[in-house]
Amino acid sequence: MNVIESGMGELIQTPDMNGFREWNRQKTRKLVDKRMTDQEAVARFVYDGCYIGTELYGTVRCPMTLVREVVRQGKKDLRVAGQGVTELDLWLAAGIVKALDLTYIGLEVYGTSNALRRAVESGQVEKVVEWSNGAISWRFKAASMGVPFIPVRSMLGTDTLRYSSAKVVECPFTGEKLALIPALILDVGLMHVHRADMYGNCQVEGITGFGVEFARACKRLIISAEEIVPNDEIRRYPDRTIVPYYLVDAVVHAPYGSHPGEMAYVYCRDEPEIKAWVQASETADGAQAYLKEWIHDLPDHESYVRKVGEERLGRLVEGRERRE
């Protein structure tokens, strides 16, 4: 295939599909109990310099408990799939991100991310490679398909492509130009779900985001779940299982694990807490004070939930989206 143009962004993670197959070959198919604490899961599977990603994003079904634990344990030099809101803000503020495949890091209605600005404008994040949200999702999809790249019709003609590691080729069937984007295999993925059994079979409610593709693109997958249910419960509704157990390495029970984000039909987002981060992160000192108060001064998820408090969580449950 004739390569017409190559993006100048570095390929931060190589799409080694044969290596991925070999990796998956040795993963157990045994139905074993994978339940563990957030401390144990992060200590065992997240390592300095690993390529890591989170699903879905900051304020929506996001593995915030696991995200905070990564900060608490001082993991560093992370290479990150950068599609996020407050969760990646916490990592950027903690100074643990070395390289970003960046599609979007911002605060949605609250505007640009000051944590991103400080970390990138100072050069603390050493590498930034651009993508679109579609592209990063399709990169996961390529990995889940077991192929090293996927052709798409996004990013063409733009600086987003020039600063990515995509390539433009001539389609061997039609002669048209296509963008080829490399499969993205994550060393470690973090994902929060509505319910899982102890083996790691997972079900979610509402939109799936890029969860289906993401889970299949991970060498290690840590699941946190609102609820741990018996295997029988999963077997009653197998059509709802979007992540089968053999993809999963750890299952962490984390009720309110997406706080201050929402969990569809369970609780709504905690607007004052999200605003508290928006305000705190305006300055570097403010961000550090927030990390101290909400991460370093709390030993675990339980103490976090206690600090948020039953009354406030009750209000979030009350404000949830309901099926009408």
Add this chain to the structure above:
Amino acid sequence: MSQPDYNPTELLICSASRLMEDETTAFIGTGIPMLAASLAQRRQAPNLIPVFEFGGMGAILDDLPMAVGEARTFHRGLSASGICDTMETAARGFIDYGFLGGAQIDPFGNLNSTVIGPKHHPPKVRLPGSGGANDVGSLCWHTIIIIRHSRRTFVPRCDFLTTPGYLTGPGAREAAGLPPGTGPLYVVSTLALMGFDDKTKRMKLLATQPGVSVAQVVAETGFELLFADPIQSNPAPSTEELRILREEVDRQRLYI
């Protein structure tokens, strides 16, 4: 002249909302497009199908989502799938419109939401990045850009071309490999409504917002605009539009 009884955000919402057609599919982002879509569903477009990138399709926007993945983006929706599905739906030609914003726009409707300044890394100012904008700008049939009007935003050349408009002019999208027949249709700003000239694909002033002169639009635009003949006056938000917007769409005044 008397002070208008609406603010610039309300003006943008009402102007954008009128461009939304019934029984069409439209990619909707957070903020102004969402309010405009909710207003349109209550007026001329009850069967407007909002598509939110993370999977919400066909929601009834009774309450305003604060995020593109929030449960309200599929409240009484037609489907709740995922981002590959929504983006692939656009890639197959099923999404009619996409609503976009940005920090900079150039004469061809190209948008920047990545960095300000000449250098990519480390940049002078780091913005959030493409998000879904590049996909929306590449794959929807038409995009409608909603943006505040000033010389800082309307620039001769974007510092970084995040999302494709007409790139360098006629035929450039197709030459780059983007699907034929696509591209920006309108730009709705605080000062004007603009379109794109068929021949040159350059931005063209179609109408001024209430109380705004053509000279003002020209003064606040950092490049040469083409002019429709005649240049129309975009009607002010009506009492009815404002009532619905304030009493129904955003009753908690989260945005307006």
